[in-house]
Amino acid sequence: MAEVVGSIPTVSTIFSLSVVQVERRGLVAGMDVKDLIRKLVALQKIDVELYEYKRELRETPILLDEIKAVFDAKKARFHTLEKKAQDLERARKAKELDLKSKEEDILKANNGLMLLKTNKEYQARLFEIENMKADKSKFEEEVLKFMDESEKNIQDIAKEKAIVDAEEQKYLAEKNKVDGVINGLKDKVAVVDVRRKEAMAGMDAHTLSVYEKVVENRDGSAVVPLVNNTCGGCFMLQPPQVLNKIRMYTEVVRCDMCTRFLYIEDEL
Numbered sequence: 325m326a327e328v329v330g331s332i333p334t335v336s337t338i339f340s341l342s343v344v345q346v347e348r349r350g351l352v353a354g355m356d357v358k359d360l361i362r363k364l365v366a367l368q369k370i371d372v373e374l375y376e377y378k379r380e381l382r383e384t385p386i387l388l389d390e391i392k393a394v395f396d397a398k399k400a401r402f403h404t405l406e407k408k409a410q411d412l413e414r415a416r417k418a419k420e421l422d423l424k425s426k427e428e429d430i431l432k433a434n435n436g437l438m439l440l441k442t443n444k445e446y447q448a449r450l451f452e453i454e455n456m457k458a459d460k461s462k463f464e465e466e467v468l469k470f471m472d473e474s475e476k477n478i479q480d481i482a483k484e485k486a487i488v489d490a491e492e493q494k495y496l497a498e499k500n501k502v503d504g505v506i507n508g509l510k511d512k513v514a515v516v517d518v519r520r521k522e523a524m525a526g527m528d529a530h531t532l533s534v535y536e537k538v539v540e541n542r543d544g545s546a547v548v549p550l551v552n553n554t555c556g557g558c559f560m561l562q563p564p565q566v567l568n569k570i571r572m573y574t575e576v577v578r579c580d581m582c583t584r585f586l587y588i589e590d591e592l
């Protein structure tokens with residue numbers, strides 16, 4: 325915002341300046357800082373629990389995926405066998421039609437033999453009939469082959485059906501178990517959410533919004549104690565002025581490196 329030279333600051337510019345200063349220096353206006361840090365620590369404890377439940381909620385269904393994949397693979401194999409049964413049936417029917425038509429041809433040719441005038445024609449027709457008979461037996465053999473294959477396929481289907489059924493039972497039982505675990509976790513999350521809201525009571529909106537950002541970026545860990553003068557989150561050594569700033573309890577101090585809120589455990 326452009327500043328008008330020589331103008332008298334209005335109430336609103338004084339107010340917005342003070343907000344900027346508060347945010348820049350991390351001061352929390354009108355609040356007991358130590359109490360705020362205690363509240364942050366309590367909120368953090370709840371969020372550790374919450375993050376654990378949420379992690380379990382993400383990971384639990386993965387256990388089921390493996391069993392589901394095995395079940396799907398067996399089911400796919402079963403469907404392939406069923407498809408093969410249909411193909412075999414179709415091929416057998418087609419071959420049976422060929423066979424029937426060949427039999428009719430042979431019958432027709434046999435009946436026509438008497439009408440032939442010369443011995444040469446008669447011999448030629450006999451030769452044709454022999455060829456047709458050879459085709460007929462080839463078709464018969466093929467029909468039998470399809471029937472054998474169908475029979476074997478039916479046995480395979482029965483075996484595979486038993487496997488698929490067993491795998492389905494296993495999957496459903498596991499799913500039931502996993503659903504139970506998930507529902508239990510959801511109930512726990514709901515309970516923790518209530519506690520979380522209670523823990524947030526009395527905290528200022530700015531600190532809370534910063535906390536929410538850090539907790540999200542740092543995988544659930546936003547408030548850490550100092551451990552041997554290092555940040556309990558990223559283990560960066562904190563300079564003496566940071567330690568002093570924490571001990572003054574006039575502002576909430578965060579680690580320059582990882583942005584987590586810092587506190588001294590023994591002093592709370």
Ligand SMILES: [Zn+2]
Nearest residue numbers: 555558579582
């Ligand atoms: Zn840090």
